Amino acid sequence: xxxxxxxxxxxxxxxxxxxxxxxxxxxxxxxxxxxxxxxxxxxxxxxxxxxxxxxxxxxxxxxxxxxxxxxxxxxxxxxxxxxxxxxxxxxxxxxxxxxxxxxxxxxxxxxxxxxxxxxxxxxxxxxxxxxxxxxxxxxxxxxxxxxxxxxxxxxxxxxxxxxxxxxxxxxxxxxxxxxxxxxxxxxxxxxxxxxxxxxxxxxxxxxxxxxxxxxxxxxxxxxxxxxxxxxxxxxxxxxxxxxxxxxxxxxxxxxxxxxxxxxxxxxxxxxxxxxxxxxxxxxxxxxxxxxxxxxxxxxxxxxxxxxxxxxxxxxxxxxxxxxxxxx
Amino acid sequence: xxxxxxxxxxxxxxxxxxxxxxxxxxxxxxxxxxxxxxxxxxxxxxxxxxxxxxxxxxxxxxxxxxxxxxxxxxxxxxxxxxxxxxxxxxxxxxxxxxxxxxxxxxxxxxxxxxxxxxxxxxxxxxxxxxxxxxxxxxxxxxxxxxxxxxxxxxxxxxxxxxxxxxxxxxxxxxxxxxxxxxxxxxxxxxxxxxxxxxxxxxxxxxxxxxxxxxxxxxxxxxxxxxxxxxxxxxxxxxxxxxxxxxxxxxxxxxxxxxxxxxxxxxxxxxxxxxxxxxxxxxxxxxxxxxxxxxxxxxxxxxxxxxxxxxxxxxxxxxxxxxxxxxx
Numbered sequence: 001x002x003x004x005x006x007x008x009x010x011x012x013x014x015x016x017x018x019x020x021x022x023x024x025x026x027x028x029x030x031x032x033x034x035x036x037x038x039x040x041x042x043x044x045x046x047x048x049x050x051x052x053x054x055x056x057x058x059x060x061x062x063x064x065x066x067x068x069x070x071x072x073x074x075x076x077x078x079x080x081x082x083x084x085x086x087x088x089x090x091x092x093x094x095x096x097x098x099x100x101x102x103x104x105x106x107x108x109x110x111x112x113x114x115x116x117x118x119x120x121x122x123x124x125x126x127x128x129x130x131x132x133x134x135x136x137x138x139x140x141x142x143x144x145x146x147x148x149x150x151x152x153x154x155x156x157x158x159x160x161x162x163x164x165x166x167x168x169x170x171x172x173x174x175x176x177x178x179x180x181x182x183x184x185x186x187x188x189x190x191x192x193x194x195x196x197x198x199x200x201x202x203x204x205x206x207x208x209x210x211x212x213x214x215x216x217x218x219x220x221x222x223x224x225x226x227x228x229x230x231x232x233x234x235x236x237x238x239x240x241x242x243x244x245x246x247x248x249x250x251x252x253x254x255x256x257x258x259x260x261x262x263x264x265x266x267x268x269x270x271x272x273x274x275x276x277x278x279x280x281x282x283x284x285x286x287x288x289x290x291x292x293x294x295x296x297x298x299x300x301x302x303x304x305x306x307x308x309x310x311x312x313x314x315x316x317x318x319x320x321x322x323x324x325x326x327x
Numbered sequence: 328x329x330x331x332x333x334x335x336x337x338x339x340x341x342x343x344x345x346x347x348x349x350x351x352x353x354x355x356x357x358x359x360x361x362x363x364x365x366x367x368x369x370x371x372x373x374x375x376x377x378x379x380x381x382x383x384x385x386x387x388x389x390x391x392x393x394x395x396x397x398x399x400x401x402x403x404x405x406x407x408x409x410x411x412x413x414x415x416x417x418x419x420x421x422x423x424x425x426x427x428x429x430x431x432x433x434x435x436x437x438x439x440x441x442x443x444x445x446x447x448x449x450x451x452x453x454x455x456x457x458x459x460x461x462x463x464x465x466x467x468x469x470x471x472x473x474x475x476x477x478x479x480x481x482x483x484x485x486x487x488x489x490x491x492x493x494x495x496x497x498x499x500x501x502x503x504x505x506x507x508x509x510x511x512x513x514x515x516x517x518x519x520x521x522x523x524x525x526x527x528x529x530x531x532x533x534x535x536x537x538x539x540x541x542x543x544x545x546x547x548x549x550x551x552x553x554x555x556x557x558x559x560x561x562x563x564x565x566x567x568x569x570x571x572x573x574x575x576x577x578x579x580x581x582x583x584x585x586x587x588x589x590x591x592x593x594x595x596x597x598x599x600x601x602x603x604x605x606x607x608x609x610x611x612x613x614x615x616x617x618x619x620x621x622x623x624x625x626x627x628x629x630x631x632x633x634x635x636x637x638x639x640x641x642x643x644x645x646x647x648x649x650x651x652x653x654x
Binding site for chain 1: 454455467470471502503504505507509510511512513515533534535536537538547548550551553554555557558559560561562563565566567568569570572573574575576577579580582583584585586587588589590591593594597598627637644
């Protein structure tokens with residue numbers, strides 16, 4: 001049995017998304033049990049389900065909430081959910097609520113894996129190759145990182161890639177401003193030295209090459225990672241808007257849309273990857289999956305599945321092995 | 328008269344692009360004179376033009392060439408061009424050749440503006456608003472920067488924006504991983520303190536917001552800037568490819584393209600901004616415009632125009648004023 005804790009109250013769409021996602025998941029997977037944290041009056045339909053435990057939490061952490069505020073208010077659904085992971089020895093936790101609150105609580109309550117200096121936020125990203133993802137970390141858990149932390153990010157990403165994409169030897173890269181000698185920030189240059197004897201480490205990669213599909217794991221500091229990721233997402237969003245405008249620009253182009261829409265459906269699905277899955281904090285003693293705030297039942301279901309698969313794949317222990325094995 | 332030096336030999340398309348661009352420019356602008364540096368046998372048609380001076384240079388610097396190599400071989404067109412700026416007291420220089428060679432030579436030969444700690448590569452970028460550009464710097468001249476350098480980047484960007492986009496008080500931002508208190512890298516936090524009393528400084532901006540159009544100048548360190556820019560460009564390229572694939576995906580969608588192509592032409596023009604103009608190194612005692620390596624006569628013409636406009640606008644002195652005025 002896999003035991004997952006679900007923060008039912010976070011997210012922009014309230015319990016409608018989370019309840020729908022949990023119900024679907026209970027139907028599809030028989031080896032999962034849930035700890036559902038939220039307003040108990042909204043969770044009545046799960047009361048008599050023997051695979052569900054309900055924990056009442058009447059408050060919701062605000063989206064923009066500091067780590068300190070998140071720790072202080074012990075009545076929020078996200079606090080009680082993260083705490084339940086520890087108390088009930090669960091395998092993972094999913095929330096669509098405040099990212100800051102969720103990630104800082106998991107770090108403070110569930111603690112870092114021994115030897116991990118800083119946890120990292122990891123996100124799979126689509127590439128030009130169909131169904132081929134590249135994972136980036138850290139995309140925003142830290143404001144700065146040491147070379148040793150970049151080394152750990154690469155190794156944690158390796159463990160993640162093994163579990164999620166079933167590839168024993170994923171290619172590991174360091175994000176850089178060029179691949180020639182002398183390139184790299186001072187921190188990435190030092191990280192390069194730490195990684196250079198690792199058999200899966202392939203060197204520097206430029207940001208324009210990450211979409212090609214040959215890189216599996218790209219490690220970088222959290223500040224650069226966050227700017228990179230949001231910059232790429234913003235560009236994707238701007239271009240999606242321009243595609244819509246292009247089709248709307250004239251009567252004739254509107255007809256064009258009628259003919260071409262099927263092809264464009266695939267494009268929009270591919271770029272909507274974030275709703276399907278969610279970001280994960282690697283390096284703590286649980287599997288905290290941050291579902292998209294704007295999740296609907298289907299995308300929340302996908303976030304639960306990410307957590308479930310990582311729990312089944314024993315990613316926390318794989319990270320421990322990856323970090324110890326290579327040092 | 329504006330005197331511009333042109334490296335005729337750099338670039339993937341050889342002299343065909345540069346000769347075409349120069350000829351067009353001579354037709355359109357009567358107050359410009361050129362110093363053309365390249366193989367003299369290829370530049371015969373300019374021999375008797377009284378607005379053109381020819382400097383023979385038989386060698387071409389390789390695209391991947393280090394600063395040291397660029398300085399050593401004094402027979403290359405790019406070396407002779409950059410040197411001619413100093414010798415002939417020209418107003419600016421345009422090259423489509425090796426970026427590394429061109430930028431390091433201008434820094435080494437033309438020197439930094441007094442008080443400027445590091446030059447920055449600046450690039451205008453399209454936004455969602457029509458004809459509204461945001462400029463980013465540094466996008467790759469440095470591997471790391473100090474808070475003082477980020478301060479200078481913002482102020483140099485301000486001077487550039489005044490000249491190029493004719494806006495007296497452009498909005499200045501620092502790129503960051505969030506806008507809340509406590510966000511920012513250690514370097515950007517310190518830069519924030521240096522900028523906070525500047526009347527045009529508006530604070531941190533996230534990478535996803537830069538395309539909205541409200542920011543005019545976004546300063547960041549050269550490593551982050553390079554990763555950001557190449558990440559955004561790579562994303563734009565991947566999506567352009569996906570648009571093409573979407574139209575090609577079936578016979579019906581091909582018909583869709585016939586109807587919608589006019590709308591998509593605008594999109595592709597907007598995203599092709601890099602060919603139109605070129606990157607500029609700010610902070611040295613000249614105006615070095617790096618034309619796209621793959622320039623054709625029209626885009627090379629545009630690069631010359633960027634250099635011409637910045638010379639007319641006296642950007643070098645404006646930078647001096649901007650840096651002195653605000654300190």
